[in-house]
Amino acid sequence: MKQLKTIYAVATFMGCALFTGCNDDYLQKYPEDSLNEEAFFKTLTDLETYTNGFYGMFGASYDDLFSDNIGHGTGDYTFSQKLKGRIDETKIGSFGWKKDGVWENIHDINFMLVNAHKVEGDENEKKHYIGLARLCRALQYYGLIKNYGSAPWYSAPIATDDEEALYKTQDSRSLVVDSVMADLQYACDYMQEGSSRTRVTRYAALGYMARIALHEGTFRKYHEEISELAGTANSFLEKAVWATDEIMSSGQFEITGKGAAAYRDLFTNPDLSKNKEMILFSDYDKDLNRKNNTSTVLNWQWNLSRSLADSYLKSDGTPITEADRTKTFVDMFTDRDPRMAETIMYPGFINEGDNSTLPTKIVLDYGGLGQIKFLPRTDATYGGWGENITDLPIIRYAEILLINAEAKAELGILTQNDLNATVNLLRSRVEMPEMTINVPIDPALEALYPSVSGALKNVILEIRRERRVELACEGFRYDDTMRWAAGSIYERPFEGVYLPGFGVYDCTGDGVPDVALFKSPNDKMGYTDEELKELSVYYTEDENGAPKQIYLSEGDKGNIRFYSDTDEDANKFIAPKYYYYPLSKDELVLNPNLKQPIGW
Incomplete structure (x- = not known):
C-alpha cells in the first residue's frame, strides 16, 4: 500500500x-x-515520474452499455441514437475523436518519447518506461481505429507552426495499425515482468497485445468493406496466440477458486492483490480516497437483456429450449450455469451492502433483469454514489484464455487439448460440463452470428457464447459484436423477462406477490388499491390509452419490450456505415483534409 x-x-x-x-x-x-525537457529528462526517476501520469489511461469497466447485453437503458447514448438514424456530422459533437483527451494524451506520450534518449541510467530500465509510453500510445490510437477506422499517425509532438502535420489527412488503417503493433511489440519485448498487479508490466503489455491483435484479426476477417485486408487477418490472430501463449507459459497466473462464490469474488473483493487471476487491476482504497461507482449497476439506469440470460447454458451443459424461454423470472435461474445468478439479479436477492433486509424487487420498466455483477455485497465495500471500494479487474487471466481459444479456432488449429487448457478451466471453476471439439451447433448461436463458417464453426460459435457469459458486464460485448460484423443483432427488439399475461406476480420467490403489470390504470383486473399498495405496479398504457414505457411481445403475454424500439422508432443497423462514427462538422472545418469514415 x-x-x-x-x-x-x-x-x-x-x-x-x-x-x-x-x-x-x-x-x-x-x-x-x-x-522544460532540458531540465527534467535527466534520470530514470524522471521517466518513472512522467509515466506515472499515464496511469489514468488504464481503466476498468463494470458495464456493457451500448451492447445487446443491455435490455434497456435510460441514458441518451450516442450508439442508440445512431441506430435510430439521429446522428450525422452536425449532431455528433467530438465523441471519440477527442474523447478523454486522446490527442492531448498522444502529444504527451510523444513528448516523452522524443526526450527519453537524454536520460542517463540503466538501458533496460529506460526501455521499460519507453515501452510503457509506447503501449499507451498504441491504446490511444487503437481506440480511434475502433471508432473511425483510421486517424493521422503522429510519432512526435506537432509544432504549432507545422501546418503540413496539423492539417494532414488520415493515414491508412494499415499504416496506423502496423504502427500500433510495433509499439505493442516494443512494450512486450522490453517492459519488465515484475510481480505487481497494479503496475503495468510486460504481462499487461502482452494482454493488451492479445486483445488488440484478436480484435484486428477478426475485424479484417469478417468485414467486407475492408476485404483488401482480409488476407492479413491471420497474422494478427497468430500474434494473439503468441502473446497469450507467453502469458500462459509463464506460470504466474491461474484460474482461482471453485464454485459461484469464487467467480463472484473477482468482482466484489476489496483486495485483489493476492488473486493470481489478476494481470492488472485497479486498486480502490478508502484511506487513499480511491473509490468507484459500482453500486449503480443495480437498477440505476439499465437492466440486462433476455438475450444475455438466454446465452447461459443449462447445468447439464446444453442450450436452453423453447420451453425454457417461456419460464417466468422465479423459474428461469433453475438448473443454469452458476455464473448467470452471479451476473443477473435472482429471485430473493437481498442487497445487504445497502443495509437492506428485504429482497429487491425487479424493475419491469427496465426489463426486470437487474445487474448484480460488480455490486458491492457488504456495507464495508458499499458506500453509495461514488463511494465504493471494491477492486476492479482490468486484465484477468480468464480473458487471456478466451483470446487464445478464439484465435486458434479462427485459425483452424484449435484442438481438444487447447480447449482443456482454456475454456474448460473456466467451466471447471463453476462446475459446468466441459466443452468438446465436436460440440453440436446451437441454432440460436448460428442465427446470431450467420457469417461464421468453416470446419470449426461449431467451436467458434460456442467460444463466443463462453466469452459472452464469462466476461459479461466487463465492457467487451460492444467491441465483440463490432469486430465480428454482427451489427444485425441490434435490429432485434431488446427484451426483458417473460410474463404469461397481465396480473400480479411473485418475483422475489417468497410466495407473496410483489410486482404487478396491467394494461392501464383503468383495468386493474379487479384488484383494489389496498391490495396493490405493497406491490410495484406497472402499466403498458396510461389512462388515455397512450403507450407508456413497456409492452408485452405477444400482446397479452410474452417478454417485456420497450416502446422506444417499436416500428415507428425501430433500430436499424446500416452496414458498414454503423461500424464507425462520423467526424463532426467542426472537425472537418478545422481540418478540411480529414475524410469521413466508410459510409458517412
Missing part, C-alpha cells in the same frame, strides 16, 4: 507539473503550460 500511495502522489505531481503548475516555486523554474 505504501508503494501505491507513492504512485498516486507522484502521478498527482506530474499532472500539476505538466499541465497547470501547482505552486509559485515551480512556476519560477518552468513555464506554466509546458515542461
Whole structure:
C-alpha cells in the first residue's frame, strides 16, 4: 500500500507539473503550460515520474452499455441514437475523436518519447518506461481505429507552426495499425515482468497485445468493406496466440477458486492483490480516497437483456429450449450455469451492502433483469454514489484464455487439448460440463452470428457464447459484436423477462406477490388499491390509452419490450456505415483534409 500511495502522489505531481503548475516555486523554474525537457529528462526517476501520469489511461469497466447485453437503458447514448438514424456530422459533437483527451494524451506520450534518449541510467530500465509510453500510445490510437477506422499517425509532438502535420489527412488503417503493433511489440519485448498487479508490466503489455491483435484479426476477417485486408487477418490472430501463449507459459497466473462464490469474488473483493487471476487491476482504497461507482449497476439506469440470460447454458451443459424461454423470472435461474445468478439479479436477492433486509424487487420498466455483477455485497465495500471500494479487474487471466481459444479456432488449429487448457478451466471453476471439439451447433448461436463458417464453426460459435457469459458486464460485448460484423443483432427488439399475461406476480420467490403489470390504470383486473399498495405496479398504457414505457411481445403475454424500439422508432443497423462514427462538422472545418469514415 505504501508503494501505491507513492504512485498516486507522484502521478498527482506530474499532472500539476505538466499541465497547470501547482505552486509559485515551480512556476519560477518552468513555464506554466509546458515542461522544460532540458531540465527534467535527466534520470530514470524522471521517466518513472512522467509515466506515472499515464496511469489514468488504464481503466476498468463494470458495464456493457451500448451492447445487446443491455435490455434497456435510460441514458441518451450516442450508439442508440445512431441506430435510430439521429446522428450525422452536425449532431455528433467530438465523441471519440477527442474523447478523454486522446490527442492531448498522444502529444504527451510523444513528448516523452522524443526526450527519453537524454536520460542517463540503466538501458533496460529506460526501455521499460519507453515501452510503457509506447503501449499507451498504441491504446490511444487503437481506440480511434475502433471508432473511425483510421486517424493521422503522429510519432512526435506537432509544432504549432507545422501546418503540413496539423492539417494532414488520415493515414491508412494499415499504416496506423502496423504502427500500433510495433509499439505493442516494443512494450512486450522490453517492459519488465515484475510481480505487481497494479503496475503495468510486460504481462499487461502482452494482454493488451492479445486483445488488440484478436480484435484486428477478426475485424479484417469478417468485414467486407475492408476485404483488401482480409488476407492479413491471420497474422494478427497468430500474434494473439503468441502473446497469450507467453502469458500462459509463464506460470504466474491461474484460474482461482471453485464454485459461484469464487467467480463472484473477482468482482466484489476489496483486495485483489493476492488473486493470481489478476494481470492488472485497479486498486480502490478508502484511506487513499480511491473509490468507484459500482453500486449503480443495480437498477440505476439499465437492466440486462433476455438475450444475455438466454446465452447461459443449462447445468447439464446444453442450450436452453423453447420451453425454457417461456419460464417466468422465479423459474428461469433453475438448473443454469452458476455464473448467470452471479451476473443477473435472482429471485430473493437481498442487497445487504445497502443495509437492506428485504429482497429487491425487479424493475419491469427496465426489463426486470437487474445487474448484480460488480455490486458491492457488504456495507464495508458499499458506500453509495461514488463511494465504493471494491477492486476492479482490468486484465484477468480468464480473458487471456478466451483470446487464445478464439484465435486458434479462427485459425483452424484449435484442438481438444487447447480447449482443456482454456475454456474448460473456466467451466471447471463453476462446475459446468466441459466443452468438446465436436460440440453440436446451437441454432440460436448460428442465427446470431450467420457469417461464421468453416470446419470449426461449431467451436467458434460456442467460444463466443463462453466469452459472452464469462466476461459479461466487463465492457467487451460492444467491441465483440463490432469486430465480428454482427451489427444485425441490434435490429432485434431488446427484451426483458417473460410474463404469461397481465396480473400480479411473485418475483422475489417468497410466495407473496410483489410486482404487478396491467394494461392501464383503468383495468386493474379487479384488484383494489389496498391490495396493490405493497406491490410495484406497472402499466403498458396510461389512462388515455397512450403507450407508456413497456409492452408485452405477444400482446397479452410474452417478454417485456420497450416502446422506444417499436416500428415507428425501430433500430436499424446500416452496414458498414454503423461500424464507425462520423467526424463532426467542426472537425472537418478545422481540418478540411480529414475524410469521413466508410459510409458517412
